[in-house]
Amino acid sequence: MKKWIWILISVIVVGYVGYQYFHARSTSASTSTTTSTRTATVQKGKLEVTISGSGTVAAVTTEDIKATEDNNEIDQVLVSAGDEVTAGQELVTFTDDSDPITAPTAGTITSVSVAAGDRINKGMVVAHLTNYNDLQTVVAVDELDIPKVKVGQTVTLTASAYPDATYTGKVTAVAEEGTSSSGSSTFNVTIHIDKPANLKVGMSTSATILTASKTDALYVPADAIYTNSNDEKYVIIANSTSGTTEQKTVKTGIETDEYVEITSGVTEGQTVQLPEVTSSSSSSSQGGMMQGGMGSMGGMQGGGFAPSGREGTTGGQGTTSVK
Template identity: 50%
Template structure:
């Protein structure tokens, strides 16, 4: 009796093991069947560097007396809008009047007729609320790509449905270090600030390089083997019973944004390529979750995030472009 019981236990164990192997093979097959693909496309790529800042006036200055004397007449009031050179204060002795250093609004006025002013004494403040700018901090790894005259796209928290344009007018030559990382100030002047107010927060994207009508693929499609970059091209099966054939194709890459990378040579528009991401049928697979989202945000010249199956992670950053 015991012998038959032992045989029964062995049979059950073998059956269970066989079922487990079967399910495992099914899971692998499902994962292989769910390898993600994309298509070689043609379009425009913009390489951008981003930063946060606040709206500020380009011209906001105190107005001081250039020489002493008794005030004859104060020609303006607070909140008056003036132009550059507008007379603000005259003197009884006929000396040169105090004038506005630039266009703007008289925000403070601290002088009256009959006052005796000293040389250098501040009598007013003028703020230009029309010509506005925003100053952002740019990481030291990206600052080399920022030049005066580059175009910027700007959004403001106060106007989430509206966008603004601007131009880089100044790039700081000295950075400030925080926790071992240096940041440089970049000044962007608004083309038309519309209803923006001084002090509002902004997000700025500066276009450092752009190309039109180029071939491109998702960044995660390109892999690295030493100094060689390649993609896996997937060719359609000739029949339903055959699996799709993949071939390795060496490519030359160009600039990249945070999603796509330019293909200079090696591919043609419309080709199907595999991505370095495999979806699993099991939602609890830690390996698959890592493969899908293990991106460090680096890229740039090589254009590849680390952790995406592309060899040694490069040190450059996404959004910097390059060969």
């Protein structure tokens, strides 16, 4: 008889502890959601649209100087590598007093490949010239931006070697063909550097090309512009005095990554409503098991169960979404 009593007691104890355990695992969660209304003021000022690209410094003029006559014997080579020359300066003369070879433009002779007594033929390279005082940079511009780039546009430049210096230039050429990589294409844009002090061929550059500018533009943040089912653009005017709002159709002009010009529909100083930001936070807590379980049974012969510890509280993380 005692055996069955102990079996019954054991079943009750196991069942009670199991109930306490699963009860402790149950979670009570609470979630709070807050929605904040954001606004912005219609501003008036200078609005500039720019496009960026990166590239390297190159010389505008770097060319081989070639012989123009056949089988002429060289009398004198008048320059050496490293010499600076001016346009039209004599470089090579001939024994038959034929016309000498002259520099096509100012620059530095970077190499000489002939000597006195050599006979040369038409088209043979006699020297190489590079003008290090007349520099340009060729930058790669994304295909989505290239339609906005035009010859003559103003450019601001920086060089990795001189991070505190700023240079200026103008777009002189836009490539007709692009280079494709990883599913997208870039196009080379050539920019002549106005005053390339300290810059050297091969240095890395970053260019900011000014594609559009308005001095007294009315503008709002880009997310203040909405579009209806008829593809009409509008803003929501907020009246702080009455607490009401009004939908106003607008026309837009130039756009930057952050702001959009409004050419009609609003006036300076008006308040426009931005999309609401909804923030939600959640927290959960777990109930603790009863200390000691069935403590009164702990002294029974044959053993009992040690007290279980209390579960801690777990805090939820906040999330933010824009609608």
